[in-house]
Amino acid sequence: MSISADILRGHTDAIILAQLAAGDSYGYEINKNVSQRAGGAYGFKEATLYTAFKRLEQNGLIRSYWGEDGPGARRRYYAITLAGREQLAADRQEWSETKAVLDALIEQKEG
């Protein structure tokens, strides 16, 4: 967990949408995938994750359904909506711009 949460603040929704764009998934799995892809440098706290799901669903960017009853604990699956895909595209665009701007503002200058 080498990246502080405040730095990632505001990217939570985009990260979740990006995971769901690859296929339906559920909270625990999404979180594991994120941690893994981040090389252990970042992971959601559970409270953050479920707060985000609620927010995303209220905004119509994802929808949810309970998984089939099988062995193990019940799972709530999430699926990205069309509006969610549009939001994700916008988020990716914004991230691209953010990188350019922050690189310009934080860059190492030799003086």
Added chain:
Amino acid sequence: MSISADILRGHTDAIILAQLAAGDSYGYEINKNVSQRAGGAYGFKEATLYTAFKRLEQNGLIRSYWGEDGPGARRRYYAITLAGREQLAADRQEWSETKAVLDALIEQKEG
């Protein structure tokens, strides 16, 4: 102002430190420089700026002094401290890691 504020949240201090690393400056000028370097895509709100100055000074990362009395409104100048330079180096490192992690998490996947 195409980049939303939440995305930049947490980067405010690093941006200010980076400006001050190039030389002492004052609020209004820092803000102008930031806007200009960001190509108009981002700028601090005044309240954000002065809140940040106070926070940074309390944390010993910058110090301040009133400029010489000349024509025009008085100016409070800020200077980066040694601790501030160390923080800036850490922030730059973190930003570099953040880019790598977010690129991995938000990337466009063709499936």
Added chain:
DNA sequence: CGAGATACCTTGACAGGCGAGGTATCTCGT
């Protein structure tokens, strides 16, 4: 039968961003 993993969820506190409002000085056009 207990520990640990899987899997979900809520509450309340905290911190940063910022809209709105305020003060004072200087310049420029009329």
Added chain:
DNA sequence: ACGAGATACCTCGCCTGTCAAGGTATCTCG
């Protein structure tokens, strides 16, 4: 002489996202 707009500073209180802490239930393995 006067008003508008730029320069330059500052504070108060709200909003929103994060998260520590706490809670529930199921399955596996020793």
